[in-house]
Amino acid sequence: MNSNTSKPFDCVAETYSRFDINIVRGQGARLWDDKGRQYIDFTSGIAVCSLGHCNPKVVEAVREQAGQLFHISNLYWTEPQLKVASTLVEHSCTDRVFFCNSGAEAVEAAIKLARRHGHATRGPDCYEIITLEGSFHGRTLATITATGQPVYQRGFEPLPPGFTHVPLNDTRALELAANRRRTAAILVEPIQGEGGVRPLSDAFLEATRAVADDLGAVLIFDEIQVGMGRTGTLFAYEQTPVEPDVICLAKALANGMPIGAMLAKEEIMKYLGPGSHASTFGGNPVACAAAGAVLDQFLQTDILQQVKQKGEYLKKRLVELTQDWREVREVRGRGLIQAIEFHSPKPDLASWLLEKGFLSIVSHGLILRLLPPFIIGREEIDQFIETLAEYKHGQDS
Ligand SMILES: Cc1ncc(COP(=O)(O)O)c(C=O)c1O
Incomplete structure (x- = not known):
């Protein structure tokens, strides 16, 4: 022993x-x-x-769901998952939801989606993701590489290729980093959370949208920390002048039950077809029952x-x-x-x-x-x- x-x-x-x-x-x-x-x-x-x-409403929803169905996998439909997906779609600029269990997994899913979309629409060299210095996107290998803080990367090399960082609110640097052949996505937090509560300027956010549109790249908002009501609207992007193509959520979505979600517009999400990505626990009935009770309170009070x-x-x-x-x-x-x-x-x-x-x-x-x-x-x-x-x-x- x-x-x-x-x-x-x-x-x-x-x-x-x-x-x-x-x-x-x-x-x-x-x-x-x-x-x-x-x-x-x-x-x-x-x-x-x-x-x-x-x-109390989240506790009640979890208790009830735990006594009815704990887990069944994504081989089948479940009511709690359908409710959360349709509510998120109804109240956002996106059309479909991929469920996972954490923030890092939601960003990881967005990175995979952006690469699939890039490869399919602009060729195999289209895989680069532009992110910001000072950002934080999670602790998996891809998400520490997306994260614009070397302190989280040190000692874990080699890091996966295909990430480039530009300074916060620097439109010129963004435009210079954008590459017509290689840039698959721009990934930003509308307000950097862990990096020190640093909001992105409206002008910079407009530039991210314009550059993404010009290239045919995907604009991803990581709203894991600042979404789900934290800034006073359900999604943080609602208080910015732009709409993203992809949104990453986790944290407050289920008030403490582990959950993550990657939301995307149909014309992009269609590139993640059956078998392309998965999670055993993603969209678990108990986590989704909690998320349903959270969303009800955000939207009905x-x-x-x-x-x-x-x-x-x-x-x-x-x-x-x-x-x-x-x-x-x-x-x-x-x-x-x-x-x-x-x-x-x-x-x-x-x-x-x-x-x-x-x-x-x-x-x-x-x-x-x-x-x-x-x-x-x-x-x-x-x-x-x-x-x-x-x-x-x-x-x-
Ligand atoms: C903006 C942002 N993205 C991603 C993550 C990673 O989330 P998780 O710890 O659930 O993997 C965090 C966590 O703090 C975050 O603030």
Whole structure:
């Protein structure tokens, strides 16, 4: 017997640097650890539990579906999958959905689709994907290569060929990178999430559409972090001047049940015919039952309107707090994805906030990224701002 089995923490791969707390329960915007301490969640499990922890309608849908049919594979139709596919199609600019289990898988599917489409319409050399510096698209080999941050690629070489990166919002660089023979797709997040909550300008997004149209390439929006209501509309592209050809979703789509989806227009998705791509668990009935309950709430309540209002309130409070805070470079975001960028690293900030009872994310040491659930209360936002003010005064003194 391996001696590690007596020490559970030592049995898990050390791929994450975790905070040393053990969360045992969640409800709404609150979480509790095994010692009974309560926390307010400003992460939503990294943009996942947008309707709050253990959202009652999602819990009910999962319970009911788990007692009826857990899994059957994609050899057959199931009602929950059909409901989610038709709802996503009805409310987007796309026509068909491929289901998978995570964000990286959704981007991987989009990359495969773009290559198939490129090969079929413009020949075998048409496989290159243009993505952005600072982007994040997942942790598989293809998606770390698409990701415009060398830190995620180091040590995993050789990386698959066919990816080229241009600076964010640099139209000239995009036009120079575009190649009539080789460029199969342009892949962007409408607002870079993990990279630091950096929105793409309308002018740049218009350029991505124009370049893709000119070449006959596919425009892919990775909405895994900023889609599904996070910015105040069901899809983030709805607040931009362009429509993508392909959309990648995951995270908040099922409020915590693992799911991913790649949506595309019919004239593109038709290049992924039977046998060309697959996932055993993709579109699993229980995950889709959860997603159905999520979409019902996004579409049948005023929750997305609330995201806009609460987002504006959170941003206003962050701007007020930071206007005389010399260490702050910028406050930015849309809806309920907001960030404070500091001039110099704040390695202790997330642990300090945790100690005070708030879950938060600090990316690259420099950027406090706030992703509260949509059901967050104004009082909870106020409490968070007061706590951050305490940190600010500690830094100033
Ligand atoms: C924009 C974006 N794309 C892709 C991914 C990868 O998703 P997953 O971790 O579910 O594979 C993430 C995860 O943070 C993301 O933010």
